[in-house]
Amino acid sequence: MNKAEFYRTETDRIEWKRSPQDSDGILRATCALANDLGGSGEPGRLVIRLEKDGFRRGVDAQRLDQIQQDLSSRLRSTKIQPTPSFDISVDHGDDGVTLLVITVIPYPVPPMVMVDGVAWVRQGSSTRRATQADLLRLNERRPEHSQPFDLRPIAAATLQDLNLGLLRARYETERDEDLDEETFPGLEQWLTQRQLGRLITRIWRPNPAALLLFGVSPQSWLPGGHGRVCTLRGTGHR
Structure with missing residues (x-):
């Protein structure tokens, strides 16, 4: 406004x-x-x-x-x-x-x-x-x-705050592998299904989880936020 x-x-x-x-x-x-x-x-x-x-x-x-x-x-x-x-x-x-x-x-x-x-x-x-x-x-x-903090959309953030190159590549790969491409959801719906955000007043807004994992600048939205990667070793898969 x-x-x-x-x-x-x-x-x-x-x-x-x-x-x-x-x-x-x-x-x-x-x-x-x-x-x-x-x-x-x-x-x-x-x-x-x-x-x-x-x-x-x-x-x-x-x-x-x-x-x-x-x-x-x-x-x-x-x-x-x-x-x-x-x-x-x-x-x-x-x-x-x-x-x-x-x-x-x-x-x-x-x-x-x-x-x-x-x-x-x-x-x-x-x-x-x-x-x-x-x-x-x-x-x-x-x-x-009542939802966890990381799933609540951030009203000021938009799709442009995410690494769209990476997300589009994953989206297109899944769409190409789908048996019925015509009914495959659009990008925003696909992101929503993966609990990375949702539409708010006709604008798709990412949540903290999306910004932390795929954000262009996560620290701008989540100062002090960080992620940890844990690798579990087994006999078959890693």
Whole structure:
């Protein structure tokens, strides 16, 4: 998502707020973006001092630091639990208007993020209290987050972060040896079948196991990660 999209229209991953003083509204929107009901896996954006009609009202530059501190304290308060991962950035527009953008990372639900014990979600361009159906939907994600760490896809990684030359060679060898090449899966499906990643919002994402074994730069994704090779000697095979 590029920056221009933040100001184009509100979506299930973008919300605009007129005032940084709208404490309840900001907490609920942050909660909803963290819960990521649609399972997009993409960061949510909360734009402060942008009217619902798109008018860029802007933040008082002389109070910018204080406003950021107040927002940060509010989002780390006990009113919103568990505390989602977020970042507050300043956008100095070409028109001279300064806006604040809160980037909210989807929380690994469950547990759900709540404000004063109530879960909130985004539906289209609206933030609303989660229904019973929403809560069931969020709780259904438990199997994915119960998987071992090395099998969980990394949202920022792509197929290009893997050694495609090596993987394509293995893929083509297996396809050539298959009795029915016409029904042989495509590369991404083949990788998914080998538990090296899966599709997330139409983009194939590798998991830590794939990056460690076939990554172009494993250390970029798994600092300190390493693998061990054990050779077992027997009477017949090695």
